[in-house]
Amino acid sequence: MENKNPISPHIQIYNWHISSLVSISHRVTGIINFITVTLIGIWIASLLLGEESYVFTNFFLSSFVGKFVCLGVIWSFTFQMLSEIRHLIMDLGYGFEQKTTKVTGLIVLIGSFPLTVIIFIVGRHLI
Amino acid sequence: MVQLSLPTNSKVEKGQYYKDKTGSKNIRKVNVYRWDPSKNENPRLDTYEVDMDNCSSKVLDILNKIKNEIDPSVAYRRSCAHGVCGSCAMNMNGKNGLACTKAHTELDGDIDIYPLPHLKVLKDLIGDLSTLYKQYESVEPWLKTSKVNDKENIQSKGDRAKLDGLYECIMCACCSTSCPSYWWNGEKYLGPAVLLQAYRWIIDSRDEDRKERLKKVADELKLYRCHTILNCTNACPKGLNPAKAIAEIKKMLATA
Numbered sequence: 001m002e003n004k005n006p007i008s009p010h011i012q013i014y015n016w017h018i019s020s021l022v023s024i025s026h027r028v029t030g031i032i033n034f035i036t037v038t039l040i041g042i043w044i045a046s047l048l049l050g051e052e053s054y055v056f057t058n059f060f061l062s063s064f065v066g067k068f069v070c071l072g073v074i075w076s077f078t079f080q081m082l083s084e085i086r087h088l089i090m091d092l093g094y095g096f097e098q099k100t101t102k103v104t105g106l107i108v109l110i111g112s113f114p115l116t117v118i119i120f121i122v123g124r125h126l127i
Numbered sequence: 128m129v130q131l132s133l134p135t136n137s138k139v140e141k142g143q144y145y146k147d148k149t150g151s152k153n154i155r156k157v158n159v160y161r162w163d164p165s166k167n168e169n170p171r172l173d174t175y176e177v178d179m180d181n182c183s184s185k186v187l188d189i190l191n192k193i194k195n196e197i198d199p200s201v202a203y204r205r206s207c208a209h210g211v212c213g214s215c216a217m218n219m220n221g222k223n224g225l226a227c228t229k230a231h232t233e234l235d236g237d238i239d240i241y242p243l244p245h246l247k248v249l250k251d252l253i254g255d256l257s258t259l260y261k262q263y264e265s266v267e268p269w270l271k272t273s274k275v276n277d278k279e280n281i282q283s284k285g286d287r288a289k290l291d292g293l294y295e296c297i298m299c300a301c302c303s304t305s306c307p308s309y310w311w312n313g314e315k316y317l318g319p320a321v322l323l324q325a326y327r328w329i330i331d332s333r334d335e336d337r338k339e340r341l342k343k344v345a346d347e348l349k350l351y352r353c354h355t356i357l358n359c360t361n362a363c364p365k366g367l368n369p370a371k372a373i374a375e376i377k378k379m380l381a382t383a
Contacts, residue, residue, distance in 0.1 A: 005162075005247040005248050005249065006136050006170050007245060007247060008137075008241060008242040008244055011131055011244075011307065013221055013241055014358075015221035019355075020356050020357070020358055023357070091378070091381075097368075098360060101357050
């Protein structure tokens with residue numbers, strides 16, 4: 001017999017914690033990175049088509065929207081990187097105390113922003 | 128399957144409003160999830176005005192007050208009232224915990240009380256935990272040893288210390304029902320409570336079935352659906368760390 005009882009509310013009512021926020025962001029940035037790497041691959045392959053396609057991507061990446069996309073993608077990468085380091089440490093069995101998870105979670109959340117700016121500036125002026 | 132919204136029969140509707148009749152000046156609004164299996168209705172959220180001047184310190188005291196003085200039809204599990212039995216596990220202001228150990232002064236604003244998340248509701252605040260109990264049985268939570276003697280089964284102090292933080296678990300299910308992985312894959316993923324119990328027997332120096340136990344739990348769905356979201360550790364009313372126990376199992380499997 002099918003159970004027709006209702007299901008109690010879950011994600012609708014459950015509080016967000018720093019660690020759950022980092023976890024869901026890790027997933028989302030993972031998907032974004034997957035798409036980004038594919039797009040970078042297509043971009044590089046498109047260079048084979050000659051100067052025109054280079055000019056086009058250059059034009060796009062120099063525009064305001066292009067720069068915004070760049071920043072977003074770099075943030076997605078830095079976030080994933082920091083979060084991955086956090087996961088590596090946890091895989092070794094460290095950093096499971098409630099306070100520690102909060103601190104490392106905050107480092108990932110907040111730290112990804114200055115790191116994004118640094119990588120963007122380094123990329124624009126040094127490379 | 129990830130299902131973010133509730134099915135139509137589970138949508139919570141606005142319920143009744145019970146106005147305070149004591150004339151108290153210290154009133155707190157308490158919203159309680161209600162569902163009656165004998166009626167063909169959706170769940171609803173009833174609101175009670177509770178006189179806090181004559182109410183003891185815990186959330187369970189509020190519920191008892193509602194049941195005794197305002198509305199005797201409210202159903203919830205409770206027994207020891209001292210955080211030992213784990214019966215009164217529920218969701219209070221968005222976080223799982225034991226109503227008997229949670230002080231209402233720690234909660235801000237109106238108090239929202241729901242059953243443990245993502246369970247089939249039996250009535251009001253009572254959720255159906257039979258899947259979890261079956262999963263608990265599946266890890267065979269008892270000592271397996273070939274020793275048959277009438278003396279004590281001795282353990283070193285160090286080995287005994289490994290059970291600290293594990294044996295205290297009261298199986299209240301606060302952790303498992305706080306875990307999004309368990310919400311979406313509760314039929315297959317064992318969940319933090321059961322995995323902590325599994326680890327409790329894996330790490331016991333007196334148990335001779337460690338290899339078998341590890342093999343049994345080493346499964347893409349049973350174990351590795353844990354993505355260290357850490358809601359479990361945040362929720363545990365006994366201050367235990369299921370996430371760490373799961374990580375230790377993963378580590379043992381990776382290094383074995």
